[in-house]
Amino acid sequence: MARAYNFAPGPAALPESVLKQAQADMLEWGDAGASIVEMSHRGPEFMAVATRAEADLRTLLAVPDEYAVLFLQGGATTQQALIALNFAAPGDTVDYVVSGHWGRTALRQLTPAVAVNVAASGEADGFRTIPARETWRLTPGAAYVHITANETIHGVEFRPAWGAPAPDTGDVPLFADFSSSIASEPIDISRYGLIYAGAQKNLGPVGLSVVVVRRDLLERAGQPRADIFNYASHLANDSMLNTPPTWNWYLAGLVFRWMLDQGGTSEFDRRSDEKAGLLYAAIDGSGGFYRNDVAHEVRSRMNVPFFLTDPALDADFLAGAREAGLIGLKGHRVLGGMRASIYNAMPVEGVRALVAYMQDFQQRRG
Template identity: 70%
Template sequence: MSRVHNFSAGPATLPLAVLEQARDEMLDWRGVGASIVELSHRGPEFMQVAAQTESDLRTLLSIPDDYAVLFLSGGATTQQALLALNFAAPGQAADYVITGHWGKTALKQVKPYVQANVAASSEADGFRSIPPRPDWQLSPDAAYLHITANETIHGVEFRDAHLDAIGDTGGVPLFADFSSSIASEPLDIARFGMVYGGAQKNLGPVGISVAIVRRDLFERAGQPRADIFDYRSHLAKESMLNTPPSWNWYLLGLTVKWMLDEGGVEEFARRNARKAALLYAAIDGSGGFYRNEVDAAVRSRMNVPFFLHDATLDKGFLEQAKAAGLISLKGHRALGGMRASLYNAMPEAGVVALVAFMRDFQQRHG
């Protein structure tokens, strides 16, 4: 089988072993005689899948017992609206630190429901940095403080040092969108009130998201909302308030199991550090032929945007990269240029191949 190296930001590359297992089980899940996608979500077969997936995810991420795990339809943008409905009182302030496109999107989703306060923003410098903590203007009575842990488009990432710098928030819980960096390195869940993310980067396929919520937060009344938008109702029904995206949930479970088998988040932290270092070294060592404009201290390990010194070369770069088996390198329309996403399922060999292509392209066009 000939497969390319897929640098897509999401839907993103999935582990080959996961795809092969899903293929092998597609028509007959473990001798049942039917596909898991055909079976009732309330039947014993899928209930086994759901329970094992949550158990494995708790192990992978070291999720404390006082945190609930929800598997929900849709992506992170849906959760961005729901977190305000569930955890903020009508008219209550909610603080947002904006470090890129998805932070702005998160803010947009809650404006109908809360007094949305931009506590800090790096938009003035083109989202190339994280605003210094002393500059944040926090609301003392905010429902929560929200950050985007990794900006998939702009390539800005909160790492441990930046999270440590947030420090005391006066009892205001920290909420974080981890869509594009969850499970890429060890994470202290206990420092957050809520961690959430769409699955289609590191955890599995598009169409399902994960919310990890400190249980005491469910005591908040929130705002008037339909039952289907109430996290407490989903929790009471073990994420099966309505028919869930069962195939996506199953694939998520296979992906989490694969990550555990590969050595867990500690091993992926090592792999991801090596991959990112390889690519940034190629960019920084190109003499300006390639450039990444993000402050070095906050560069993302997952999503690496970069630009060619001459934008007229972009089309040729993408066409030739595709011919070399390197696809989905075009940058997001909001930023342009190129972008390589280095999620857990991207093998180091893929980054080695990309770096070799970049050097060859520069020799031919420099």
């Protein structure tokens, strides 16, 4: 059976060549006599895998030396809880810009020990826009400002008008959830105090998160917490304070190498423009049969929610898409409709196939 084009939002499609390499390595790693998933995380074989993965990620994202890289268990929601514990002392104010569902989720991870200021929110218009920077009510001396670089569900993204995508927050460090757009374009890491990403969209399999943090910020006392929740302790132990998810880390390393071999973030930036351009053109050119409600200047290039003119057609659309080898298109329960996630592993041919199906479905059912 041929593999389908997988538009799922996460866990998302992985490059086929990466899956084949993992398949070949699953039974035995080199001549070690055991699978990579069976080996000690502190043994020389896995240590070499981990070292190369970090080096490749640093190259891919152009991470400056003054930033540490952590590979941690759990998803982005776990990091949303840990960043306040590590970087905001009791009584500190933290500023959050809420641009969609995951921005709201980040707020729910905060403890009562910190004062929360929602500096801006797009909720009033259904998260179809991102509030202009001049409207943000930032707190002087806040511990940090948090944004969600790309909202996977609502399909809004900080685009180049924002500084691709970093807004200016002055002397207060900017923290950003990059889970669904990391490595899709070059970013200037130096404009952030910290970025984090769950791996399961652009970087690898579910169960692993990447944190890139300015080293001096790790000197903050933060809030009382167990050592396992302490970023500095994880760094001191090479992200092996406890047994890490070694298979996930190994797979992510393969994805980093694949992205570098493909041309790096500049090449994926070009591909993202091409893929998103094709899909939005099909939606906008459908005469209203399909629609996307997000303001054009903040439309996501990674996650494209769209709706049929008649919701009664949704089930038929999805059933026909599956028959055509297009899967993972059902919209999130928060919004309904459809959603096409077109991460780095999605080839342009997959988007062309989706566009062709959309046009055929409209001709038959419009």
